[in-house]
Amino acid sequence: MTRVTVELAAASYDILIEPGAFRRSDQHLARFARADRLLAVTDEGVAAHWLAPLREQLAGAGIALDAFVVPQGEQAKSWDWLERLTGWLLDRGAERGGHVLALGGGVVGDLTGFAAGIVKRGCGFVQLPTTLLAQVDSSVGGKTAINTPAGKNLVGLFHQPAFVLIDPEVLATLPARQLRAGWAEVVKYGLIDDPAFFTWCEANRAAFFAGEPAVRAEAIERSVRAKARIVAADERETTGVRALLNLGHTFGHALEAETGFSERLLHGEAVAAGMALAFRYSARRGECDAAEAERAATLLAASGLPTTLVQAGVDANGAALTAHMRHDKKMTGGALPFLLARGIGRAWLAHDVALDDVSAFLDRERRRG
Ligand code: GLY
Numbered sequence: 422m423t424r425v426t427v428e429l430a431a432a433s434y435d436i437l438i439e440p441g442a443f444r445r446s447d448q449h450l451a452r453f454a455r456a457d458r459l460l461a462v463t464d465e466g467v468a469a470h471w472l473a474p475l476r477e478q479l480a481g482a483g484i485a486l487d488a489f490v491v492p493q494g495e496q497a498k499s500w501d502w503l504e505r506l507t508g509w510l511l512d513r514g515a516e517r518g519g520h521v522l523a524l525g526g527g528v529v530g531d532l533t534g535f536a537a538g539i540v541k542r543g544c545g546f547v548q549l550p551t552t553l554l555a556q557v558d559s560s561v562g563g564k565t566a567i568n569t570p571a572g573k574n575l576v577g578l579f580h581q582p583a584f585v586l587i588d589p590e591v592l593a594t595l596p597a598r599q600l601r602a603g604w605a606e607v608v609k610y611g612l613i614d615d616p617a618f619f620t621w622c623e624a625n626r627a628a629f630f631a632g633e634p635a636v637r638a639e640a641i642e643r644s645v646r647a648k649a650r651i652v653a654a655d656e657r658e659t660t661g662v663r664a665l666l667n668l669g670h671t672f673g674h675a676l677e678a679e680t681g682f683s684e685r686l687l688h689g690e691a692v693a694a695g696m697a698l699a700f701r702y703s704a705r706r707g708e709c710d711a712a713e714a715e716r717a718a719t720l721l722a723a724s725g726l727p728t729t730l731v732q733a734g735v736d737a738n739g740a741a742l743t744a745h746m747r748h749d750k751k752m753t754g755g756a757l758p759f760l761l762a763r764g765i766g767r768a769w770l771a772h773d774v775a776l777d778d779v780s781a782f783l784d785r786e787r788r789r790g
Contacts, residue, residue: 422437422438422439423437423438423439423638423642424436424437424438425438425642425645425646425649426649427561427562427581427649427652427653428649428653429581429652429653429656431581432581432583434581434582434583434584434585435584435585436560436561436584436585436586436587436645436649437449437584437585437586437587438587438589438638438641438642438645439586439587439588440588440589440590440634440638441588441590442586442587442588443471443474443475443549443586443588443590443591444474444478444588444590445478446474446475446478446479446549446586447478447479447481447482447484449584449586450479450484450522450547450586451479451482451484453519453520453522453545453547453583453584454479454484455516455518455519457483457484457485458484458485458486458487459479459484459485459486459487459520459522460487460488460489460510460513460515460519460521460522461475461486461487461488461489461521461522461523461524462488462489462490462491462506462521462522462523462524462525462529462532462533462536463488463489463490463491463524463525463529464490464491464492464493464494464497464525464526464528464529465490465491465492465493466493467524467525467526467529467551468488468490470551470591470594471524471551471591472486472488472490472524475524476488487513488524489505489506489509489510491506491528491529491532493528494528494684495528495568495573495682497528497529497532498528498531498532498566498567498568498574499567499568500567500569502532502567503532503535503536503567506532506533506536507536507539507540510536510537510540510544511540511541515537515540515541515544516541516544517541517542517543517544518544518545519544519545520537520544520545520546520547520583520584521533521536521537521544521545521546521547522546522547522549523537523546523547523548523549523560523582524549524551525549525550525551525552525555526550526551526552526554526555526559526599527550527552527554527555527558527559527560527688530548530550530555530559530560530565531559531564531565531566531567531574531577532565532567533546533565534546534548534563534565534578534580534582535565535566535567535577535578535580537580538565538578538580539578543580545582545583546580546582546583547582547583547584547585547586548560548561548582548584548585548586549585549586550585550587551591551595552595552599552603553592553595553599553600553602553603553604553606553607553641554599554602554603554606554688554689555603556587556589556592556603556641556644556645557603557606557607557610557640557641557644557645557648558603558606558644558648558666560582560585560587561585561645561648561649561652562581562648562652562656562663563579563580563581563582563652563656564577564579565577565578565579565580566578568682572748572750573674573677573682574750575750579656579657581656587641587645589634589637589638589641590634592632592637593632597630598687599687599689600630601630601689601690601724601725601726602687602688602689602690602693602726603689604626604629604630604640604689604724604726605669605689605690605692605693605696605721605724605726606644606689606692607622607640607641607644608622608693608696608720608721608724609666609668609669609692609696610643610644610647610648611765611766612668612669612696612700612717612762612765612766612768613647613665613666613668613766613768614647614665614766614767614768615643615647615766616764616765616766616767617766618643618647618766619717619720619765619766621639621643622640622720623720625639625640626720626723626724630724648666651663651665651666661758661770664751664758664760664770665760665768665769665770667751667760668695668696668699668760668762668768669692669693669694669695669696669697669698669699669760670692670695670760671695671699671746671749671751671757671759671760672694672695672696672698672699672702672742673688673691673692673693673694673695673696674691674695674745674746674749675742675743675745675746676691676694676695676730676733676735676742677691678745678748679735679737679741679742679745680733680734680735685734686727686733686734686735689726690726690727690733691733693721693724693726693727693728694726694727694728694729694730694732694733696717696721697714697717697718697721697728697729698730698783698786699759699760699761699762700713700714700717700718700762701714701718701782701786702761702779702782703761703762703763705782706761708761708762708763709761709762709763709764709767710764713762713764713765714762716765717762717765729786729789729790730783730786730787730789731787731789731790732790736787737787738780738783738784738787739779739780739781739782739783739784739787740780742780742783743776743777743779743780743783746776746779747776756772757774757776758770758771758772759771759772759774759779761774
């Protein structure tokens with residue numbers, strides 16, 4: 422069992438990583454019950470695996486679990502589901518001092534955190550992430566949001582959870598493609614500022630995908646420690662430190678937009694291709710050794726992740742892709758801060774990137790297989 426604390430001025434909170442924790446949920450969650458009742462939000466897929474066992478464990482402790490189930494996928498991050506969920510929480514008597522459980526991946530966590538943040542001007546919530554991506558990234562740090570016709574995650578709040586409970590064993594039932602997509606965010610922490618962790622990822626990739634428990638737990642723990650450190654340094658992404666977590670996301674976002682934010686390209690897959698592109702673009706600018714860019718892409722490709730436009734299933738030119746970037750929510754005063762790299766573990770935030778140059782780079786990248 423490992424405990425990582427996210428140190429924040431207003432309210433620090435713990436992330437507990439414990440293999441088998443979801444088989445002992447009563448021990449971890451009973452303290453959040455009110456009048457022997459807990460409210461949970463989950464999706465149809467996760468409910469099929471986890472709702473009955475959690476209900477049973479909590480019932481054993483005399484706690485009734487009342488659940489709101491949303492459909493699987495991004496469609497749940499909508500005004501419609503936010504309205505239904507806030508209505509349900511009010512109907513069930515959610516209280517300011519109480520806590521709502523978010524049992525699921527990033528979609529459930531983002532929607533639940535947002536709903537909890539606005540019901541009665543702010544209820545507490547607890548993250549129970551069930552995907553690797555949610556465990557190592559979205560469940561930690563308090564970014565919550567829904568999507569709107571204008572774009573993804575454009576309406577939301579910073580609202581930190583009160584507790585994050587991670588059970589690495591839940592990954593046993595995660596589809597392989599989702600596991601690979603989450604692994605891209607694990608590798609990201611090495612690429613940002615921890616070359617030793619990147620080397621560890623290279624050495625332990627095969628064991629991770631083979632399901633070696635100690636390796637899975639270590640990958641999660643090291644990622645969560647990195648995320649907690651970065652969030653503690655810049656909770657609201659104002660100083661540029663937290664922006665480092667967006668490595669690969671500007672290119673990735675354009676690829677996701679081009680593929681309709683759909684199952685055609687998962688977020689983690691887009692981030693993998695985006696990181697490979699960010700490294701190659703950094704090499705094109707002469708700021709990163711081409712061999713380092715190659716090494717970053719090699720690990721991602723060996724992990725079964727896309728590292729080129731073709732592999733990401735994107736057949737668009739530079740002009741079309743940079744048009745998506747111009748709508749990025751990070752755009753300020755007509756300029757787009759851009760995450761580049763001087764090498765493995767040496768990401769930095771550039772403010773001088775000309776999108777026309779990015780467009781020319783992407784036109785060349787289109788020819789890469
Ligand atoms: N996933 C990026 C962040 O939490 O800031």
